[in-house]
Amino acid sequence: MRKKIGVLALQGAVSEHIDQIKKLGGNAIEVKIPEDLSTIHGLIIPGGESTAISRLIQEIYLYDPIREFAKNHPVFGTCAGLILCGSSITDGGKKLKSLHLIDIAVTRNGFGRQIDSFEVDLDIKNIGKNIPSVFIRAPYIASVGKDVNVLAEFDKKIVMAEQGNILVCSFHPELTNDDHVMRYFMNKISV
């Protein structure tokens, strides 16, 4: 059976993830309403604007269903997705409601504004060296709980981590042609 991965399609870089999943032989669908979660084996929360996505999650009553889904399925959050998967936000931001899927505290826009956005080749534990990584108004992980495994750092800031089923990164693997990170996530999924 082919792995079927849902990409949360409320706002953000949805098609880029879907294209990458398909290139790797997976089946990909957009997740817009709670019912969409029932047919998939893994979920990606993509980059976008975290406050907008958080708002839309609540408006369509996806908050609890996503938390329930994450109990026994892999979830991958990139950039805004990382912020949403986390357990707290260091600027105290009440503007969005964290999903508490992974025990990390997140600093939003941690590298600055758009003008400070950058690309860099990153060494990632378990995945590879010199992986092209695109940071766009990116967050970083300010602190991690004891069960969290740190996978990558840049500028002494944690930018990728995992805890059990949950994988998060500050950057955008879907904006590059390098599929190492997506492969790693897809390997977490069992059908």
Add this chain to the structure above:
Amino acid sequence: MMNKKLGSERVKRGMAQMQKGGVIMDVVNAEQAKVAEAAGAVAVMALERVPSDIRAAGGVARMADPTIVEAVMKAVTIPVMAKARIGHIAEARLLEAMGVDYIDESEVLTPADDEYHLLKSEYTVPFVCGCRDLGEALRRIGEGASMLRTKGEPGTGNIVEAVRHMRKVQAQIHHVMGLKNDELMVYARDLGAPYELIKQVKELGKLPVVNFAAGGVATPADAALMMSLGADGIFVGSGIFKSEHPERFARAIVQSTTHYEDYEMIVKLSKGLGVPMKGIEMSHLHTEDRMQDRSR
């Protein structure tokens, strides 16, 4: 692991990709910016007047007072865009120096240069530009625009021009895809578009950058219409804060952009919104008042 690169094409275009499926709202002060953010806007456009007020005021419309832009940047954590006049190198550099996240080289302001646009590839900050057809779209990308939007007819609350521009761009993309490789150069000549970009459109089957709808969006249904015509997202200018209940309109337009094919939901969202902005019929607009014709 090193060689950190700032302001690359991928970083600039990528920023616009993160805005897809979202709504970017015009705001004129910090209060409005907060309303937009709370409603789920993916960015705000900080300006001195919304387009319908620019029309009403007449005279020369310029870059906003930096005080307004800075107040908006302080008030929200979502990206802040701002408009520079077409070809106004100094206004664009000032906005870049202020750290705005995106610059709209916009026909809503009075053009500073009626022949040349900015060479946007030279800036670290990304740019969005308006287009009415594929030739105009590809000329702007050739100059370095990282994002496009239809021009529509700003400040009219009338969607007809945005529809025309979106359909035109899509139809011309489909035409390119049907052409043989040896026919591309002549089509590039006819459109006045860079040949390399015409080739790229044929390979990709779409524009190499994100294309939003702008210029005339006034209701949740207008937003859904533009999404179903293939827009990647929505700009709303006067449509929010010139409506009777800005909070309600903002929230409803954000949700109908996401769920643009869920018509039952859009029915619910459209109920009891109050009066939308007052619109202008195109035939009542004098030729010299058409903002879309200010650049090519």
